[in-house]
Amino acid sequence: MAAYELKHFDREDIEAVLAQAERSFNIRFVSNELTHLSTFGELCDYITTKIPLDHSGNCTSQQAFYKLRQALANTLPTATSVIAPSTLLTDLLPPKGRRQTVQQIERSLGFQINLLSPPVWLLAILFFSALASLVSLPFSGQVGLAGFILSALGFRLAYRFASNTLQLQTVAQVAEQMTREHYLHSRRNPSTFNRAEVTKVLTDLFATELELDKALLTRETRFV
Template identity: 45%
Template structure:
């Protein structure tokens, strides 16, 4: 089975995985990798953290809960894994509170986005502008400029939450900031590794979990 993954998307995901586990690959170090199993083995072989049985998502939750109490007026006892983030971060103060939360955690969460109808409209405008380029290129260029500028502005001003609950955010932290989410940054729970790599392929590349066999070819 071939996963049919775009090589640029895979490279971008690899950079994020490197940041998450605090590792770095040399240029062409993964040139031999062709299958999902080989990719997982290469990542695992690069990590030199000591094994510890504790749960990283649980530790991420405690760190997140502590940071939320410092960033808002919410008390610890009010924060559970199922607590809705929209209840903690009301729209009027959301951007500033999320910014403060990120400062307290020490990393970007990237959980705010523009409304879907805005991105949908801009995507249609971008596609239409490409078509118009071949008919009336000045108007096509104007449309491209407006759509690209619109994406930048809407992403900067976006105020919609991209995750729903504290648990969702804890899992996102575990995936994207694994080392920083742990109490001891020199350790990892190696039993969690396979699931975390699966989450990357599912959430970042849109691959179905059932397709992720060791023999699945990446290209």
């Protein structure tokens, strides 16, 4: 069976995932640094060798859970005894005051966890408004452009002021997201990393950001 290829994804989409990997592992890629890599396995190996930290074999997702539980306990003292991996976020974060509570949790962690989004109905309205504006551009350029700009502004304001819908369900899912998006910050000792976890973290990143089945991301998966 031929290896799966990522060539049908836009280059910008792949670059966005790589930028997320840079932030998560605190590394930087210079221009054309990765052009010699052709498979997902080669990318995982290269990034593993690029992280300039000592190896430590402990589990990052477990450490992320303990960090998150401590941040939740700092913010919600009465909930300390009920925080487990399977705990539902809706039980910890009722709608009233949810945005402020999440911001307090993020301050305790020291980084953003992006738990909230605007309601789906509002995003749908803004999406179709932007689409209608683009369709009208050839017929009424000024009106279409103004509508598109207003829609873009609406998206920005919605994410800033109307985000109150939880994107994840359980504490364990938040810990997994932390491990994926803030790998080093999620570790008890951020000056170490577990070499054996790099491939899993990158697999989770690519699968999540590209909405891709993890089973397709093997070491033989090709970029071109």
